[in-house]
Amino acid sequence: MKRTRRKELEDLSAYLDEESTIAPDVLQSMLRDDAELSTRHAQWAKISQAMRTMPETEVHPAFRTRTMAAIREIEPAPKTLPWRWPALGGAVLAACALAVVYLSNSSAPSLSNEPAPDMADASAVETVLTARLDASTNYISELELEYGVDVWEVDDSALEKDPTMDLVPPESVSELSELLALFESAVTDDQEVGAIVDSVDAPTALELRSLMLAYADEELYL
Amino acid sequence: MRSVTDWELIEQAKSGQIDAFDHLVRRYEAPTINFCLRMVGRREDAEELAQETFVRVYRHLNRLEPRAKFSTVLFGIARNLSLNHIRNQKRRGRDMTTSLSNQEGDEMPVLDDSQRPDQAAHIDELRELIEKALAMLNTDHREVLVLREMQGLDYSAIGEIIGCRPGTVKSRIARAREQLRLRVLELGGDVL
Numbered sequence A: 001m002k003r004t005r006r007k008e009l010e011d012l013s014a015y016l017d018e019e020s021t022i023a024p025d026v027l028q029s030m031l032r033d034d035a036e037l038s039t040r041h042a043q044w045a046k047i048s049q050a051m052r053t054m055p056e057t058e059v060h061p062a063f064r065t066r067t068m069a070a071i072r073e074i075e076p077a078p079k080t081l082p083w084r085w086p087a088l089g090g091a092v093l094a095a096c097a098l099a100v101v102y103l104s105n106s107s108a109p110s111l112s113n114e115p116a117p118d119m120a121d122a123s124a125v126e127t128v129l130t131a132r133l134d135a136s137t138n139y140i141s142e143l144e145l146e147y148g149v150d151v152w153e154v155d156d157s158a159l160e161k162d163p164t165m166d167l168v169p170p171e172s173v174s175e176l177s178e179l180l181a182l183f184e185s186a187v188t189d190d191q192e193v194g195a196i197v198d199s200v201d202a203p204t205a206l207e208l209r210s211l212m213l214a215y216a217d218e219e220l221y222l
Numbered sequence B: 001m002r003s004v005t006d007w008e009l010i011e012q013a014k015s016g017q018i019d020a021f022d023h024l025v026r027r028y029e030a031p032t033i034n035f036c037l038r039m040v041g042r043r044e045d046a047e048e049l050a051q052e053t054f055v056r057v058y059r060h061l062n063r064l065e066p067r068a069k070f071s072t073v074l075f076g077i078a079r080n081l082s083l084n085h086i087r088n089q090k091r092r093g094r095d096m097t098t099s100l101s102n103q104e105g106d107e108m109p110v111l112d113d114s115q116r117p118d119q120a121a122h123i124d125e126l127r128e129l130i131e132k133a134l135a136m137l138n139t140d141h142r143e144v145l146v147l148r149e150m151q152g153l154d155y156s157a158i159g160e161i162i163g164c165r166p167g168t169v170k171s172r173i174a175r176a177r178e179q180l181r182l183r184v185l186e187l188g189g190d191v192l
Helices: A005-016 A024-033 A035-052 A061-072 A084-107 A124-147 A157-161 A170-186 A190-199 A202-221 B006-014 B018-040 B043-059 B070-091 B117-136 B139-150 B155-162 B166-191
Strands: none
Touching: A005 A024, A005 A035, A005 B166, A024 A035, A035 B117, A035 B139, A035 B166, A061 B018, A061 B043, B006 B018, B006 B070, B018 B043, B018 B070, B018 B139, B043 B070, B070 B139, B070 B155, B117 B139, B117 B166, B139 B155, B139 B166, B155 B166
16 A cells, blocks of 8 residues: 555654654665655755754853752642642532533423523533633632742733733633633643634633643643 | 662652752753753743743652653643743744844854864754744744754653654654755755
8 A cells, every 4th residue: 555645754754763663674665766755854864963963052050050049949839739629629510510400401391481591591511611710710829829929920911901801701701611622632732722822812811821721730740 | 870860869859858959950951941942932031931940840849750751741841831931922922033043142053073164064054044944833843843853852752741642743743844844945045
């Protein structure tokens, strides 16, 4: 079966990194028979060689002095934070319970002809999302309390423009929903998450960023 | 004499020996600054990010377990901080457009004594173009190339850092290499 060009290039690249799973003689014959591939391989190899032999940037001794001075001022976090998980777990459970209640209400046949309350316009996803946002916001505040500092640096330029913003506007909920889905399925795909963060309005972006960092922190340290 | 491993230093730091952490900082300061520098493009920012990386490692010292290489944990944190920094810069309308080689205070590649002057000059020129071309790549491509070519990490370690399977790393590196090659050709013509 003929291999696609993309596969050939990937194998060739892996071959340069000594990570190829293809037999070397197969790759050698590919290079012999395909002049374009051979040129590309030679250019890749040249670039690779130049990059691998780039001298490391010299580090000024002041860097370590500064870093160690900053480190001496902090205490390492304890191994476990027993209060944090129940709090977070409780918030998630509450959100799930809300969703179940809401779903069962919205799917049950109505016994009266009264119009549904306004709340019914919102989807169950939005309800869960709102609850999760609250939970996350609390969680972030708890982290800040725990460390006594901002665990992450919040981009406050948006706040300067609109000091009244402190709530996520309802129209942003679907964007948040999309982002949270991304967190759960591919939390580390930052490029994708970044694209969404860049596409939403400033208040939403702030919320998203906080959520993202909370998730990233968990991913890294647990 | 066997040198102390990273995780042994972490254990010593956990027990309160701050000198052990100082040793770790000394061991990894250059690779961490280099990685951040290639990611964000400004020496000053890179040093701040590298410092924050070590601070975060220390802050979470007691939760670190030797499940992976220490360098994987370190670069993972440095990468996340760099990505956040890049997002902030984008939001503030600043982008990584300045080439590293154009900044004052950056070291130019050191000549290898074994190279003939014309060869050395050629490699210098190529490295300069590579620095410029790297800055033009998107973050996804730049980070895998830096981790692979400059930090020497294998596909599996890169996958742990960026949260992808080794197969994804393999295809991303191939695409990144090709993008870099095209940029170098655009910038330098016949240098390749």
